[in-house]
Amino acid sequence: MSVMNILKSRRAVRNYEPKEVETEKITRLLEAAVWAPNDRLREPWHFYVIRGEAKTRYEQIAREFLEERFPTKPHLVKESIAVLESTPLVIVVTSDIIPGDEASSEDNEYAVACAIHSMWLAAQELGLGLVWRTRGIGLARDERLHKLIGSPENRKIVGSVFVGYPAADSPETKRTAIEDKTTWL
Numbered sequence: 225m226s227v228m229n230i231l232k233s234r235r236a237v238r239n240y241e242p243k244e245v246e247t248e249k250i251t252r253l254l255e256a257a258v259w260a261p262n263d264r265l266r267e268p269w270h271f272y273v274i275r276g277e278a279k280t281r282y283e284q285i286a287r288e289f290l291e292e293r294f295p296t297k298p299h300l301v302k303e304s305i306a307v308l309e310s311t312p313l314v315i316v317v318t319s320d321i322i323p324g325d326e327a328s329s330e331d332n333e334y335a336v337a338c339a340i341h342s343m344w345l346a347a348q349e350l351g352l353g354l355v356w357r358t359r360g361i362g363l364a365r366d367e368r369l370h371k372l373i374g375s376p377e378n379r380k381i382v383g384s385v386f387v388g389y390p391a392a393d394s395p396e397t398k399r400t401a402i403e404d405k406t407t408w409l
């Protein structure tokens with residue numbers, strides 16, 4: 225498939241078969257990630273692979289987070305936890321913060337975003353589905369997730385990557401015409 229076709233056919237996959245992702249495939253995803261461009265080769269990423277007992281702990285903190293956030297919406301909490309429980313694998317991805325150097329810390333985050341996109345495309349080739357989550361059960365801005373992964377202060381969580389074998393076709397998405405998003409100077 226051409227690069228253009230791969231880019232256009234990539235979708236956010238949120239429903240998975242009840243099947244574990246093989247360690248070999250996880251390694252391939254990580255390998256794809258680390259070949260992303262990154263300023264001055266700082267390689268500013270770290271990957272926390274969450275499955276098994278660690279995933280049970282992730283589910284516990286997600287429940288706490290959701291119950292605090294949506295105290296009047298127990299159905300929403302239940303549905304979100306069901307999504308998490310049916311996700312075979314979560315990879316939390318962090319970006320190195322460089323104290324006193326905001327510009328480089330920002331560039332590090334851009335590099336980590338590229339790395340996650342590379343994983344997303346590689347997942348497709350491996351027959352896997354993936355979605356990058358920050359909100360809700362992504363827990364990217366919740367201190368509890370920081371504690372769970374045991375990450376030092378100088379690493380920022382950029383997202384939680386949910387992975388599994390796709391259970392169904394993902395909905396089509398659209399993009400605005402490039403003419404509306406481009407200024408030719």
Ligand SMILES: Cc1cc2nc3c(=O)[nH]c(=O)nc-3n(C[C@H](O)[C@H](O)[C@H](O)COP(=O)(O)O)c2cc1C
Nearest residue numbers: 234235236237238355356357358359360362394397
């Ligand atoms: C930085 C970032 C954060 C995202 N956070 C979430 C999220 O919290 N929950 C979710 O379901 N999808 C999340 N997504 C996936 C987008 O919703 C998805 O890419 C978008 O709906 C377009 O669908 P497509 O990727 O299939 O074209 C996120 C994507 C990015 C790049």
